[in-house]
Amino acid sequence: MAKAKLGVVIEKPAAGLSKEQLLDLYRQMLIIRRTEEQLIRAYQAGKIHGACHTYVGEEAVATGVCAHLRPDDVVFSTHRGHGHALAKGVTPREVIAELFGKATGVSGGIGGSMHLFKPEIGMMGSSGIVGPSITMAAGAAYTFKLLKTNRISVAFFGDGAVSNGSFHEGINLATVWGLPVLFVCENNMYATEVPFNQATKNPDVASRAKAYGLPGVAVDGNDVLAIYQAAGEAIQRARGGEGPTLLECRTYRTRAHSEGMRDTGYRTAEEIAEWKARDPIARFRDVLLGGLASEGDVIRIDEEIKIMVEEATAFADSSPWPDKAILTQHVYSDSGG
Amino acid sequence: MREMTFVEAAREALAEEMARNPAIFVVGEGIGARGGSFNTTLGLYDLYGPERLRDTPISERGFTALCTGAAAAGGRPVVDFMFIDFLADGFGDLFNQTSKLQWMSGGRLKMPILLRGCIGVAKSNGAHHSGNYYPFFMHIPGFRVAIPASPRDAKGLMKTALRSNDPVLFLEHKDVLMLRGPVPEEEYLIPFGEASVAREGKDVTVVAIAAMVPKTLKASEELAKEGVSVEVIDPRTVAPLDIDTILASVHKTGRLLIVDEDFAPCGVGAEIAAQVMARGFDDLDAPVQRLNGAFAPAATSAVFDNMVPQVPDITKAVRDLLAE
Numbered sequence A: 001m002a003k004a005k006l007g008v009v010i011e012k013p014a015a016g017l018s019k020e021q022l023l024d025l026y027r028q029m030l031i032i033r034r035t036e037e038q039l040i041r042a043y044q045a046g047k048i049h050g051a052c053h054t055y056v057g058e059e060a061v062a063t064g065v066c067a068h069l070r071p072d073d074v075v076f077s078t079h080r081g082h083g084h085a086l087a088k089g090v091t092p093r094e095v096i097a098e099l100f101g102k103a104t105g106v107s108g109g110i111g112g113s114m115h116l117f118k119p120e121i122g123m124m125g126s127s128g129i130v131g132p133s134i135t136m137a138a139g140a141a142y143t144f145k146l147l148k149t150n151r152i153s154v155a156f157f158g159d160g161a162v163s164n165g166s167f168h169e170g171i172n173l174a175t176v177w178g179l180p181v182l183f184v185c186e187n188n189m190y191a192t193e194v195p196f197n198q199a200t201k202n203p204d205v206a207s208r209a210k211a212y213g214l215p216g217v218a219v220d221g222n223d224v225l226a227i228y229q230a231a232g233e234a235i236q237r238a239r240g241g242e243g244p245t246l247l248e249c250r251t252y253r254t255r256a257h258s259e260g261m262r263d264t265g266y267r268t269a270e271e272i273a274e275w276k277a278r279d280p281i282a283r284f285r286d287v288l289l290g291g292l293a294s295e296g297d298v299i300r301i302d303e304e305i306k307i308m309v310e311e312a313t314a315f316a317d318s319s320p321w322p323d324k325a326i327l328t329q330h331v332y333s334d335s336g337g
Numbered sequence B: 001m002r003e004m005t006f007v008e009a010a011r012e013a014l015a016e017e018m019a020r021n022p023a024i025f026v027v028g029e030g031i032g033a034r035g036g037s038f039n040t041t042l043g044l045y046d047l048y049g050p051e052r053l054r055d056t057p058i059s060e061r062g063f064t065a066l067c068t069g070a071a072a073a074g075g076r077p078v079v080d081f082m083f084i085d086f087l088a089d090g091f092g093d094l095f096n097q098t099s100k101l102q103w104m105s106g107g108r109l110k111m112p113i114l115l116r117g118c119i120g121v122a123k124s125n126g127a128h129h130s131g132n133y134y135p136f137f138m139h140i141p142g143f144r145v146a147i148p149a150s151p152r153d154a155k156g157l158m159k160t161a162l163r164s165n166d167p168v169l170f171l172e173h174k175d176v177l178m179l180r181g182p183v184p185e186e187e188y189l190i191p192f193g194e195a196s197v198a199r200e201g202k203d204v205t206v207v208a209i210a211a212m213v214p215k216t217l218k219a220s221e222e223l224a225k226e227g228v229s230v231e232v233i234d235p236r237t238v239a240p241l242d243i244d245t246i247l248a249s250v251h252k253t254g255r256l257l258i259v260d261e262d263f264a265p266c267g268v269g270a271e272i273a274a275q276v277m278a279r280g281f282d283d284l285d286a287p288v289q290r291l292n293g294a295f296a297p298a299a300t301s302a303v304f305d306n307m308v309p310q311v312p313d314i315t316k317a318v319r320d321l322l323a324e
């Protein structure tokens, strides 16, 4: 169950969500999972050029947060950004084609796993550099405030970024300037192979909010409804001009840091098994089947997404390679394209 | 002579120097028990423990400046950035403190810090994991910049770096990390500022940097079949730069091409060309030419693998230069 911090109360899950909304959360998590599984197979088949950091096990976070976002709200993402992109509305076709290096990819094939951009719908990019999602999201929020919009900005970042200077500077600036931004820490307990408690003496990320003077909330990052609820309250505050929130989602990646990397020697098989048993999708499916939706509803979605992702892979496979000329386009605003 | 890989040779140098000098310690992400993302410290943790092989949080700005302070106080830090792109967060202090402390203190402080990381597009990981950046450091007074291209040079330059009292950038191109080659058993150091003539020739001089050295050697073999004799020079360090070896070669060949995968503007080639123009103008039978990587961040798709010069690009550039 979600843990409340600094007076933010998390009510009983499912309250206030229609059946359709609940099924949408399920659908979104499954889209991410199935897309990742497809990418894993493709990686093993040698079809992916460059890295591939999957979001398997963490789907509830992007799903619960992005369910509140409008297309004109923005997300700044990390190296582990497939889930953020998909939850923000990028299609499996565009993600898979991008990792295959195809022209139809969301970044035209120049970006790969760590550089997914679709600003038209508020996907401001994943990043191969740890940290700047925090400060850049604060900057977007500055613009939204300056221009008197009620748009908001979201920074996703891992526990690893918490020890980076950008965490301190970004959160302090956003708080003192009252910016409409949500800071979402995906605390999966490891940065590559470094356990969070070896990176800090205070692994309670939400508690740090106190030092900066903004609300800090920790939630079960494998509980999509808890995240949905906590993010909803924070986003409402941000839209209402009440400034930023630090939301810590405690979760776990159940695969290696990056595909093709070893996943032993720094964590135990038991720990992985424990977290797999808390799989956010299986758990939510149980919640749904406990009276909120029928088995038929859920199976229909399973089938729908299976087909969607297969079709997306075929699309990526048959897509053309990028035109080599695009390499030097867009280095400057007037350099073509 | 025994053979080893570039990574093994550089690591052997680090291990030997750590045994010699208790002030050497290494910081970086995953460089402890894990041995580094590129195996730069594999096995050293077992020998020297967590204080001398310090795993860090993702705090590049913090640990770079911390190591600058450590060096000023008599320590000898090795900062292992994994990908050199990650050095960028620490650049402010590198520029304002690390490079200037010796000068600002009138030589009373020393700055024995080694900054290492992998460079190059290689099998591209995209815009944030493929940089070269060495011209930035050539431009700033105070830095030494070593860019070895063979196992032998990696070991000898690493040893020199670990005895230098200046901040040294030690850059390891991803395409040469697994290169195998002869490495002497007995101790040796390779001084900074001494280029190596990687192949002797008489028709044209090609200066190549990092991964462009093995590629240029391959191109030279092909050109030899056509009767073209290429002299290949590997500067090994670009700061200091051994311009005399390049001038002597140009004196012999009359033609100069610089092959560097990094961007052309304000790059190594520009610096070499200017110096050769100033001191070797009368030797030149043709304009100095450069062959560089595309002027853009690194793209991931496999179709962009040739955004940096490949062997056929080099042979073509040499033929073009000979036709001038």
Ligand SMILES: Cc1ncc(C[n+]2csc(CCOP(=O)(O)OP(=O)(O)O)c2C)c(N)n1
Pocket: A079, A080, A128, A129, A130, A131, A157, A158, A159, A160, A161, A186, A188, A190, A191, A192, A257, B029, B058, B060, B086, B089
């Ligand atoms: C500035 C910087 N330093 C180092 C890295 C190398 N790196 C990539 S991911 C990663 C670990 C990130 O951990 P965390 O932020 O917890 O995210 P997670 O991978 O757990 O999702 C590291 C060290 C990087 N990308 N950027």
Ligand SMILES: [Mg+2]
Pocket: A158, A159, A160, A186, A187, A188, A189, A190, A191, A192
């Ligand atoms: Mg993490």
